[in-house]
Structures are given as C-alpha cells and as structure tokens.
Amino acid sequence: MNLHLGNVTQFSSKETALNENPVAAQIEFRHVTKMYARIAAVKGVSLTVGQGEFVTILGPSGSGKTTALMLLAGFVAPSNGDILISGKSVAAVPSYRRDQGIVFQNYALFPHLTVRRNLEFPLEMRGMKAPDRVKRVDRMLERVRLAEFGDRMPSQLSGGQQQRVALARALIADPPILLLDEPLGALDRNLREQMQGEIKSLHREFGKTTICVTHDQEEALTLSDRIVVMRAGQIEQTDTPEALYDRPTTRFVATFLGEANILEIRDFKVEADAAQPSGTVAVVRPERVCIAAPGAPKRADADLRQSVTGKVDDMIYAGPLRKYQVRVGNSMVIVREHVASGQQTFKPGEEVCLGWLRSDVRFVKS
Amino acid sequence: MEVLQKFGRMPAGLTIPAIAILLVVVGIPTIQLFLTSLNAPSFSLVNYQAFFEQRADVVILFRTVTMSVVVTAICVIIGYPTAYLIVAAPQRLRITLVVLVLIPWLTSGLVRTYAWTVILGDHGLINNLLIYLGVISSPLTLVYNRLGVYIGMVHIMLPMMILPLLSAMQGIDKSLMAAARSMGARPFAAFWRVFFPLSLPGVRSGALLVFVGCLGFYITPQALGGLSDAMLSGFIADQFQSTFDLAPIATSAYILLAIAMVVLSVFGFNLSDVQGRPAQISHRARLSQFSSLGQGSRYINEIVTHYRAKRWASHLYQVAHGGTWSKLVGVVFMLSVLVYLLCPGLIVIIMSFSGAAFLEFPPSSLSLRWYQSFLGDPSWTGALWTSVQLGIATTIASTIVGTLAAYGLSRTSSRLRSFLIMVILTPITIPVIVVGVAAYLGLVNLGLLGSKTGIVLAHSIGAIASVVVIVSATLANFDRTLEQAAQSMRAGPLRTFTRVTLPLIRPGIIGGAVFAFMHSFDEVVVTSLVSAFAVTTLPLKLLENIKQQIDPTIAAVGSLLTLMPLLWLVALYFVWRRSRLNASHMLTEPAT
Numbered sequence: 001m002n003l004h005l006g007n008v009t010q011f012s013s014k015e016t017a018l019n020e021n022p023v024a025a026q027i028e029f030r031h032v033t034k035m036y037a038r039i040a041a042v043k044g045v046s047l048t049v050g051q052g053e054f055v056t057i058l059g060p061s062g063s064g065k066t067t068a069l070m071l072l073a074g075f076v077a078p079s080n081g082d083i084l085i086s087g088k089s090v091a092a093v094p095s096y097r098r099d100q101g102i103v104f105q106n107y108a109l110f111p112h113l114t115v116r117r118n119l120e121f122p123l124e125m126r127g128m129k130a131p132d133r134v135k136r137v138d139r140m141l142e143r144v145r146l147a148e149f150g151d152r153m154p155s156q157l158s159g160g161q162q163q164r165v166a167l168a169r170a171l172i173a174d175p176p177i178l179l180l181d182e183p184l185g186a187l188d189r190n191l192r193e194q195m196q197g198e199i200k201s202l203h204r205e206f207g208k209t210t211i212c213v214t215h216d217q218e219e220a221l222t223l224s225d226r227i228v229v230m231r232a233g234q235i236e237q238t239d240t241p242e243a244l245y246d247r248p249t250t251r252f253v254a255t256f257l258g259e260a261n262i263l264e265i266r267d268f269k270v271e272a273d274a275a276q277p278s279g280t281v282a283v284v285r286p287e288r289v290c291i292a293a294p295g296a297p298k299r300a301d302a303d304l305r306q307s308v309t310g311k312v313d314d315m316i317y318a319g320p321l322r323k324y325q326v327r328v329g330n331s332m333v334i335v336r337e338h339v340a341s342g343q344q345t346f347k348p349g350e351e352v353c354l355g356w357l358r359s360d361v362r363f364v365k366s
Numbered sequence: 367m368e369v370l371q372k373f374g375r376m377p378a379g380l381t382i383p384a385i386a387i388l389l390v391v392v393g394i395p396t397i398q399l400f401l402t403s404l405n406a407p408s409f410s411l412v413n414y415q416a417f418f419e420q421r422a423d424v425v426i427l428f429r430t431v432t433m434s435v436v437v438t439a440i441c442v443i444i445g446y447p448t449a450y451l452i453v454a455a456p457q458r459l460r461i462t463l464v465v466l467v468l469i470p471w472l473t474s475g476l477v478r479t480y481a482w483t484v485i486l487g488d489h490g491l492i493n494n495l496l497i498y499l500g501v502i503s504s505p506l507t508l509v510y511n512r513l514g515v516y517i518g519m520v521h522i523m524l525p526m527m528i529l530p531l532l533s534a535m536q537g538i539d540k541s542l543m544a545a546a547r548s549m550g551a552r553p554f555a556a557f558w559r560v561f562f563p564l565s566l567p568g569v570r571s572g573a574l575l576v577f578v579g580c581l582g583f584y585i586t587p588q589a590l591g592g593l594s595d596a597m598l599s600g601f602i603a604d605q606f607q608s609t610f611d612l613a614p615i616a617t618s619a620y621i622l623l624a625i626a627m628v629v630l631s632v633f634g635f636n637l638s639d640v641q642g643r644p645a646q647i648s649h650r651a652r653l654s655q656f657s658s659l660g661q662g663s664r665y666i667n668e669i670v671t672h673y674r675a676k677r678w679a680s681h682l683y684q685v686a687h688g689g690t691w692s693k694l695v696g697v698v699f700m701l702s703v704l705v706y707l708l709c710p711g712l713i714v715i716i717m718s719f720s721g722a723a724f725l726e727f728p729p730s731s732l733s734l735r736w737y738q739s740f741l742g743d744p745s746w747t748g749a750l751w752t753s754v755q756l757g758i759a760t761t762i763a764s765t766i767v768g769t770l771a772a773y774g775l776s777r778t779s780s781r782l783r784s785f786l787i788m789v790i791l792t793p794i795t796i797p798v799i800v801v802g803v804a805a806y807l808g809l810v811n812l813g814l815l816g817s818k819t820g821i822v823l824a825h826s827i828g829a830i831a832s833v834v835v836i837v838s839a840t841l842a843n844f845d846r847t848l849e850q851a852a853q854s855m856r857a858g859p860l861r862t863f864t865r866v867t868l869p870l871i872r873p874g875i876i877g878g879a880v881f882a883f884m885h886s887f888d889e890v891v892v893t894s895l896v897s898a899f900a901v902t903t904l905p906l907k908l909l910e911n912i913k914q915q916i917d918p919t920i921a922a923v924g925s926l927l928t929l930m931p932l933l934w935l936v937a938l939y940f941v942w943r944r945s946r947l948n949a950s951h952m953l954t955e956p957a958t
Contacts, residue, residue, distance in 0.1 A: 075544055085683070092685040095547040096556075099682060108545035112563045121559070125550035127675025130668055173549070 025086040025176035025209050026051050027072065032081035034067050041067040043233040044081070049211060054203050056212045056220040059230035060256065068230070069181055069213045074098050085177070096125075100177040101170030101208075105185055107162050109154035115141070115165050116150040122173040136172060144168045144198075160191045164198065171206055178203075180212040184219055196222050217257050221245065229253050250365045254283045261286060263361070264331045271306040272361040280363040286336040288360040291324055293344060294353045307355035308333075312346045326354055380774025381786050383767045384830050391823050392793065395807035396800075403616035413617040423601075423618075430598040431625060433512075433587070434580035437519045438527075441576045442569060444520070445527035448703045449568070451696050452528075453535040463700070464532065465935075470707045471525035472931040474888045476905055477924035479586045480912050481710030482518045483509060484717065486590075491713065514590040522586055523579055524707060527572040534568025535561075550678060570633055578626050582797025585890060589912060598622050599799040606803070606895055619803045626797050711928045718925035720918060736922035746907065746919065753887055753904040756818060760825040760886035765879040767826070768833025773867070775834070776841040790834050793827040801827070802895040809896050816900030824896045825886040832885055833878035840874025873945045880934050888927070 027049040034042040042064045049055045059065040070076045071083060074095035083091050090098060101122070110118050116137055123133045141147045144164040154162055163183070170178055183199065184192045200223060203210055214220055220227050221241045229236040229244065229252075237244060237253045248254035251262065263270050263282040270282040290299075294309060310328035317323075317339075324335040324346065333354060337343070346352050403413050417423045452463045470478065485491045486509035493505040508514055538561060546556035584600035602618050609615075718736055720729030740746050771790060775783050793801050805824040806815070814820030844867070852862040868875075890905040897906060904923065911920050 073544075073548055075547075088683055090683060093683050094686045095544070096550050096552050097681045097684055097686065098548075099550075100548060102545065102548040104541045104545055106539070106541060108539065108541040110542060110545075110560055112560075121546070121551070122549035124667065124671070125555065125674065126678045127671050127673070129671055169549070179548075 026084075027177065027209060027211070028084040028087075029068075029071075030082045030084065032068075032071060032078045032083060034064075034071060034076060035079040040233050042071065042078075045230075045233075045235055046081075047228060047235065047238065049209060052207045052209055054210045054212070054223060054225045055228060056214060056224035056226075057228045057230055058214060058217060058220040058257070059236075060215055062232075063230040064233035065213045065215075065230050066181070067233075069179060069211065072211060073100065073102055073179055098177075099173075099175045100179060101173065101175045102179045103163075103166045103170045103181065103183050105182040107154075107166040107186075109162060109165055109169070111154055114151050114153060115146065115157070118154065118165060119169050119172050122169065126173055140168045140172045159187055160195065163187060163191075163195055167199070167202060171202065171208070174206075176209060178206075178208040178210045180210065180214075182214050182216075183212065184216070185214070192219075199223060221257075227257075229256065231256075247362060248283070248364055251281055251283070254362070254364050259286050259334060259336070260284070261289065261333050262331075263333075264329070268308050268329060270361060272358050272363070274363070276363050279365060281366045282361050283364055284356050284361050286323070286334040288356050289333065289335045290355045291326070291335045291337060291346065292353045292355070293346075294351050296353065299355070301357070304357055304359070305355045306358055306361075307353055309351060309353050312348050312350045312352055314348055315346065324352075326352060328354065377774045377777040378782055378786060381771040381790065384771040384790055384834070385786070387767065387823065387830065388790065388793070388827055390812065391808040391827050392801055392804040395804040395811065398807055398811075399612075399616040399619060399804060402612050403620045405613065413613050414621075416614070417617050417621065426596060426598050426601050427621065429595075430581065430622070433515065433519075433595075433597060434577050437516060437523060437580050438573050438577045440516065440520045441523050441527040442573055444703060445524055445531055445572060446565075446569065447699060448524075449528050449531035449535055451700050452532060463704075466704055467525050467528050467707060469932065469935070470521070470711060471529070472884060472935060473711055474905065474924070474927040474931075475522050475583075476585060476888070476890055476908055476912070477714055477927050478521060478710045479518050479589045480908075480920060480924055481714045482514065482521065482590055483912075485710060485713060486514055486517065509590055510592045512591065512595055515587045515595050518586045518590040519580060519583075521706065521710065522583070523576045524703075526575045526579060530571035530575065531565065531568040534565050534571070538564045574630060574633055577629060578795060578797060581622055581626055582799045582801075583891065584799060585909065599797060602799050602803065603891075603895070606806075612807070615803060619800045622797050623800045626800075630795070714921055714924040714928055717918065718921035720921070722918075724918065736918045739919050740922045740926075743919070745902075746904075746923065749902045749904045749907040752818070752901060756821055756825065756903060757883045757886045759818075759822045760829050761879050761883040763822060764826045764829035764833050764882045765875060768830040768878060768882070769837050769871075769875050771830070772834045772837035772841055773863075775838060776844075787834070787838075791831050794831045798891045802892040805892055806895045815896060816898035818901060820896055821893060821901055821903075822886075824892050825889055828889065828892070829882035829885045832881040833875075836878040836881060837871065837874045840871045840877075844871060873942050876941050877938055880938055884931055884934065887930075 027047075029045050029047040032042055032045045033040055045064075045068065047055075057065045057068055067076070071078055074090065074093055074097075078091050081091075082089050085098070109115075110121070113121070119137045119140060120133045123136060128136075137150070138147070141150050144167065146161060146164060146168070149157060149161065149165075154165065157165065163186075167183075180199070184195050187195060196219065203223075212219075212223060224241060226238060226240055227244050228238045231252050237249050239247075244253065245257055248257065248260075251260075254260040255262075260283040263284060270276065272282065276282065299305070308328050310326040310333065313325040313327045313332065315322065315324050320339055322337045322339050322345070324337070326333045326335060335354065404410065405412055448467075452460055452467070455463060483490070487493070488505040488507070490508070492508060493502075496502045497505065508517075542560050542564070543556050546560045547553070551559060581597075582599050584597055584603055587595055587597050588600045598618060599622065602615055602622070605615050605618070717726070717729060719732045719734065720726055721731035721733035721735060722729065771786075775786055778786065802824075805827070809815040809817075809820040809824065812820065812823075814823065848866055848870070849862050852866045853859075857865060888905060889903075890909055893903055894906055894909065897903070904927070908920060908923055908927075
C-alpha cells in the first residue's frame with residue numbers, strides 16, 4: 001500500500017504563493033471550554049500538538065471530541081480559553097481564513113462538481129491560476145491513483161475512491177494542518193485497513209500536523225503518534241498508543257481501549273509489585289492471563305506470578321484467538337489465548353487455574 | 367383483453383379506480399376538446415387561425431404569459447431568501463416559520479383576494495393610513511390595476527414557491543457548506559458555488575408550480591385587476607358564461623395547455639420529485655459545463671483569481687468582524703414576508719367582528735352581528751350545508767380511491783410508477799381552468815352537469831391527487847419488512863394490509879383526507895364551471911357577493927373559511943403527534 005512516487009508529489013515552491021506557510025504548524029488548546037446552552041461540551045481542555053505530529057482524539061459519542069474538532073476547524077468559537085496555531089490566537093478567526101484541510105465523516109464531496117472540480121475548489125479559493133490548478137490536480141489524482149476518474153461525479157465512485165478524493169482535496173492546497181473526522185467510519189473492514197495504510201503513508205509523505213477524531217480504538221492505535229482519550233468533555237489521558245494501552249491511569253481508559261479485567265478485592269487478595277493506592281482498582285489485560293489445568297506443572301517464573309482457581313463459564317472461538325470467561329468467586333475473568341497447535345482446551349464447567357505476572361497488574365483510578 | 371386482466375392482477379391494478387375516474391371526468395373530454403378545437407371530423411386549424419387573427423386574443427395570450435412570468439420571477443426573488451432564512455433558523459423557530467408560511471396556503475384564496483381589495487382600495491387600509499400620516503393627500507390607485515394583480519397573485523402563489531424550495535434546501539447536506547468554508551470559501555462564495563447550485567431543483571419545481579398555477583387561476587386577476595389585466599383563463603371562464611359554442615373555448619384551453627406543456631417539458635415534468643436525485647444533478651452539472659453560462663462564470667472566476675490570491679494572503683488568520691447587519695436585514699426581511707403573507711387573513715378575521723353597517727378597518731365597534739346575519743340567512747347556510755355535503759362525499763371517495771392507488775403504486779416498478787403518478791397528478795399540474803373546461807364536458811357526457819354527484823366527481827380528481835401525494839410520502843417511509851414479517855406469520859395479503867399496513871399509514875391517510883376536504887371546500891374555479899348555476903357552494907356564493915361588493919357578511923364567511931383550515935391543522939397536528947408518541951413509546955418499551 002505504501003506508494004513511493006518520489007517527486008511526483010513534491011510541489012515546486014515557485015508555482016504559487018501558497019507554500020509560504022510552514023509545512024506543519026503547532027496547535028495549542030489553552031483551557032478551552034465550549035458551552036451549548038448550559039451544557040459544557042468541552043470543559044477546560046488544554047493540549048499541545050507538535051509540528052507534524054499525528055494526534056487522535058478518541059472517545060465515545062458525547063465525549064466532546066467532535067466539538068473539539070469543530071473548535072479547531074473554526075466552525076464554532078470557544079466560550080472560554082484560547083486556541084493557538086503556531087503561537088497565534090485563532091479563537092475568533094473564521095474557518096475560511098484558516099489554512100487547513102478537513103476530511104469530513106461523510107466526505108462532504110460536492111455532489112454537483114466532478115472529482116477534478118472538487119479538487120480545484122480549495123486552490124480556486126486561494127486564488128491559484130487555472131493552468132497551475134490543472135497541473136496540481138493532475139499530480140494529486142495520480143498520487144491517490146484516481147488519474148482516470150477526474151471527470152467522474154462523486155456519486156459514480158466507490159466508498160474507498162470517495163475517501164481518497166476527500167483526502168486529496170484536503171491535502172491539495174498544502175495546508176499546514178489536516179483534520180480528520182471519523183475518516184474511516186463509513187468503510188467496510190477490509191477497505192478500512194487499506195485506507196489506514198494510505199493515511200499513514202500520506203502523513204509520512206506530507207508531514208502535516210494531523211488531528212483525527214474517532215471512536216474507533218483500532219483506528220486510533222494504528223494511526224497515531226499520540227492518543228487523547230476524552231470523556232464527558234474532559235481529557236482523561238494523553239499518551240502514546242503503547243503507553244495508553246499498557247499503562248492506563250483510569251478505569252475508563254483501561255476499559256475503553258481494549259478489554260480489561262477489573263480484579264475485585266472481595267474475591268481474592270490481589271498481589272502486585274507495588275502497594276495498591278487508595279481509590280484505585282486493579283486491572284489485568286485478558287491476553288496477560290494464562291490458563292492451565294489445575295494439576296499442570298508449575299512454570300519457571302511461578303514465584304513472580306499470582307494464580308487463582310476458577311470454573312470455565314464459556315468459551316468463544318474467534319479464529320486466531322480463543323476467549324474464555326472464567327468465574328472466580330463472584331466475578332468473571334476474561335482470558336484471551338492465541339490458538340496454537342497441541343494446546344489444551346477447556347470446556348464450560350471445567351476447573352482451571354489462572355495466572356498472571358504480578359508486574360502485569362495495573363492500578364487505575366476507579 | 368389478456369393484457370388488461372394481467373394489469374388488474376398487478377399491484378398497479380389498484381390504481382384502476384383512480385385512473386378510471388380521471389379518464390371519464392377529464393381524460394376523454396380532453397380528447398374531445400382537442401377534436402373540437404380541430405373542427406373534427408373535417409379537421410382544420412380554422413379555430414386556431416381565428417384565435418391568432420383576433421388581435422385582442424393575441425394580446426390576452428401575450429399578457430397571460432408575461433404576467434405569469436413576472437409573478438413567477440417575483441415569487442423566486444422573494445421566496446428564495448425566505449426559504450433560505452427558514453432553513454438557516456434554529457429548529458424550533460424553523461417549524462414555527464414553516465407553519466406560518468403554510469397557513470395562508472391552506473386558507474381560502476378567494477377570501478385572501480377579497481382581503482386585498484379591502485387593504486388596497488381607495489378607502490382601504492394603506493391609503494387611509496398614508497392619508498392619516500399626511501404622506502399623501504389623495505388616495506393612490508393600488509388596486510384594479512396591474513400592481514394590485516401582482517400583489518394579490520404573488521401573495522397566493524408565494525407559499526407554492528417556498529415549499530418546494532424548503533424541501534430542496536433541507537436536503538442539502540450542511541457539511542458541504544462547512545467543507546467549502548474550510549477550504550477557504552468566504553460565506554458568499556460557499557453559498558454561490560455550493561448551496562445555490564444544489565438548491566436549483568427546488569427553484570425549478572417551485573417556479574413550474576407557480577407558473578402553471580398563474581396560467582390557470584383567474585379569480586385573483588379578475589378581482590384585483592382592471593379590464594386591461596384580464597388573463598386567458600378569465601377570458602375562457604367569461605366565454606363559458608356567454609356562449610354555447612365549444613370550439614373557441616376548446617381552442618383557448620388548448621393554447622393554454624400547450625404553453626403549460628411546453629414549459630413543463632422544457633424544465634422537466636416530474637413535479638413530485640422535488641429532491642433532485644444525484645444522477646439528475648450529475649447530468650445537469652455535465653450540461654452546465656458546456657453551457658455558455660458555465661463558460662461565462664468560469665471566465666469571471668479567472669478574473670477574480672488575482673484578487674482572491676491577494677485577499678487570501680492578507681486575511682489569513684485574521685479575525686472576522688460583523689455579521690450583525692446581515693442578521694438584522696434577515697430578520698426584517700423575514701418579518702415583512704410574514705406580514706405580507708398573514709395580514710390579509712388577519713384583517714378579514716378582525717373586520718368580521720365589526721359592528722358597523724359597512725366594511726371598515728379597523729372596526730369602530732365590535733359585535734357578532736355579521737355572524738348572526740350569516741347564520742340567519744338561509745341562502746348562506748344552505749350554501750354552507752351544500753359545501754359540507756360535497757366536502758364529505760369528496761373526502762370519502764377520494765381517500766379510498768387515492769389510498770388504494772398510492773398503495774398499488776408503492777409496489778409497482780419504478781418506471782411504471784412514475785408514469786402512473788404523472789397521470790394521476792395531471793389535474794394539479796395543468797392549468798386549473800383547463801381541468802374545469804374538461805370536467806364540464808365530462809359531466810355533460812355523463813349527464814351529471816349541475817348535480818351534486820357531478821361536482822363530487824369533479825372535486826375528486828384534484829382531491830385524489832393530493833391524497834396520492836400525501837399517502838405515497840407516508841408509504842415511502844414504511845418498512846416493507848413489517849409486511850413480510852406479518853406474512854411469515856401466516857397473515858394473508860388482505861389481513862396484512864388491514865392489521866399491519868393500514869394502522870401504520872393511518873396518519874398519512876388522515877392527512878390526505880383533510881387535504882381532500884379542504885380542496886373540495888375551497889374549490890371555486892372548476893365548481894363555477896360545472897355547477898351550471900344549479901348548485902351553490904359557499905365559495906361560489908362568496909365569489910358572487912364579492913363581485914357585487916355588498917354587505918360585511920362576506921367578512922364573517924371569510925373569517926370562518928380562514929379559521930376552519932387552522933382548526934383542521936391543529937387536529938392534524940394532534941393526530942400526527944399521537945401516532946409519533948405511540949411509535950416512540952413502543953420503541954422505548956422494553957420487551958417483556
């Protein structure tokens with residue numbers, strides 16, 4: 001999927017005045033609050049996005065992530081606080097005086113214009129002359145492998161092609177900022193993986209500061225340099241995908257990003273390397289839990305582990321994975337095991353022994 | 367014969383009653399008219415020659431077309447910003463505004479025309495006010511001239527322009543405008559390059575409805591215009607009263623019909639499809655690329671390129687100011703349109719409570735005497751009773767026939783469906799005076815001229831069209847899998863229809879019935895031709911009295927005719943709301 005078209009996509013700076021802007025910009029949210037009627041959609045959010053960084057805002061619906069994007073795009077103004085782009089306050093700057101590219105959730109391709117005219121639109125609005133526009137559109141169409149589709153109407157394209165047109169249209173004027181609103185939400189699974197690759201390679205190639213808003217954790221994990229998890233208008237945690245998954249700080253982040261077993265104290269005493277701070281719960285990821293028959297020989301690292309016994313409640317087979325639900329005391333522990341040959345499987349009702357490394361237990365704010 | 371039987375078994379067969387009524391009442395007579403206009407069986411163009419040799423006829427024809435074009439243009443100019451402002455308004459306000467625009471559309475055009483004579487007359491509201499304020503010393507001539515006709519006709523036609531525009535504009539995805547702005551399009555550029563082209567199907571539908579409406583509607587120009595403002599439709603109606611020779615009437619009607627057909631076929635027949643389909647849009651976009659208009663705008667576009675580039679650079683990341691003025695202008699414009707649309711109705715209602723012995727506004731004293739005089743006069747109450755009877759009969763007939771047709775159409779292949787819909791909607795898409803002339807002939811054929819049954823038939827053709835439109839809209843949102851579910855539980859087709867489909871589309875049927883009743887109750891153009899002075903309906907009696915300009919009882923009747931549709935509207939609102947509440951209730955109810 002990674003296409004290297006070399007200098008095909010490099011825009012010469014002589015061609016137009018558009019490229020006076022830096023390639024990428026820094027974005028800063030300072031205590032931004034946005035009220036709708038009396039309800040705060042975004043509450044005191046502070047965030048800095050570095051030049052060329054790919055940051056994903058992740059959250060369930062109603063978490064304020066879309067409002068955050070609207071604020072950034074200039075469609076709504078903050079009720080409080082300030083938004084800075086490369087150090088300049090843009091809180092009162094309307095969208096059409098910002099230099100940005102946006103890929104909308106439903107692509108928002110103009111249905112009455114051909115693909116070519118769609119791509120020309122942002123160039124026209126920036127006052128680029130017709131011959132330059134045509135040249136640049138040709139190159140961009142080639143870059144997104146739609147060279148022969150320029151004269152089609154958007155309705156005559158497939159979902160994936162429309163998505164590529166939307167990306168091309170957002171990038172063609174070479175804006176320092178790229179905003180993506182649920183960019184892959186409308187695509188089916190296979191296409192989505194392809195497009196993730198496409199977005200990644202475009203980001204690598206153009207180096208735009210990119211902010212993506214999504215509720216899809218897989219999309220967030222695969223695309224981003226950093227992920228901002230939002231909940232009820234506030235930032236819950238900001239970190240790199242690995243750190244966020246391995247070291248969540250709150251129960252919300254732990255359960256929203258992937259699956260997590262919350263270990264209830266009342267069922268058994270949780271052993272961990274560190275003492276449990278108050279106001280926290282212990283979590284362990286399902287794939288860190290090992291499942292074995294009660295009489296199985298002890299593992300070499302047994303003294304680093306905690307083991308408990310339980311009864312298999314259910315088993316789900318999902319291709320490369322096997323997922324057990326094991327009842328331990330009153331709670332369910334989920335175990336995710338990669339399917340391997342010669343592996344012992346357990347049926348519902350069987351007694352099993354569960355074990356995990358004490359260092360894999362995390363304490364998160366409940 | 368075999369083909370016919372096959373057709374009868376198909377779902378489209380359910381449209382047979384509707385089409386049969388249509389054919390008998392206006393379809394066959396239209397062909398007869400055509401033959402008459404051609405002097406069949408000898409076949410010649412003598413009648414057409416005679417028409418075009420008469421200078422007066424040609425003048426009237428030319429005037430009809432010009433006046434219709436002018437009214438259509440004014441409606442576009444006023445209606446477009448109005449619809450735009452309504453769509454841009456926040457949801458609550460938007461619904462209120464839509465209702466306020468709908469109200470005049472639902473109330474009697476006759477009454478509103480009458481109200482304009484009161485407002486614009488020499489001793490009318492405006493002249494009195496201006497004289498009182500000392501702006502003028504002698505009354506301005508505002509009515510019984512072209513100005514009065516335009517004021518009155520635009521008033522009648524404006525809602526018909528606004529409604530399709532609203533429908534088209536509401537279908538435009540808001541994110542497209544956001545996308546345009548995000549790419550650097552200033553608000554006007556975003557409007558002109560994105561919103562406007564996408565709203566054009568609405569402009570087209572609205573303009574066609576208004577234009578064809580103007581061609582056929584003669585009451586307003588006759589009531590508000592002078593002798594030199596007569597239109598072809600009025601001319602036809604007058605000929606009807608004075609001569610029994612059908613040939614010149616048929617010729618005039620066909621010329622009117624031909625204009626309507628030419629305009630409809632040039633700009634597209636399909637009035638029911640307001641939301642232009644993507645395919646159509648793309649087709650149009652292709653066309654416009656080759657059109658000179660497209661070339662011209664592209665040329666201008668290139669000229670401003672330099673200016674754009676400069677502005678882009680200088681305005682980048684600059685704070686925008688203002689917007690207050692444009693908001694103020696919008697509010698003032700919207701208020702003026704609402705005053706223009708609603709005032710005549712309000713004035714009639716207020717005037718009807720006057721205590722004076724003659725029409726005056728504002729009334730010097732209040733009383734119910736004109737209501738008493740209305741109820742005490744058997745000629746008025748008789749007319750009211752006749753109208754109610756005709757209305758109920760028309761409603762029952764057209765609701766049953768129309769619902770069957772709509773149901774049949776909803777499961778017919780799309781090509782046949784669009785053809786059948788076009789046929790069924792003909793009575794409301796061609797000039798109404800032509801429908802009237804054809805219905806006259808049709809009832810003569812049936813021997814029903816001047817009978818109540820005849821009038822019910824004549825009213826039904828228009829009413830069926832409204833029922834089909836409304837019930838079809840409801841059926842379009844109806845989930846067909848519910849019927850399949852019922853059938854999987856061994857319910858036969860009839861049982862499925864009565865137990866599942868009918869209860870779910872009931873709000874649409876009730877809506878259709880209300881519109882059918884209102885259509886019949888307000889109808890005056892066709893009725894005046896087919897009643898043959900034997901049956902007097904309330905609008906006919908009203909028309910006669912307006913022409914003679916007599917007592918303020920007219921105001922009382924007008925006020926009743928204005929208020930009644932409002933009551934209907936409120937009733938409808940409750941029916942629809944209840945059904946929606948029920949639906950949402952069912953959805954939220956946990957399955958037990």
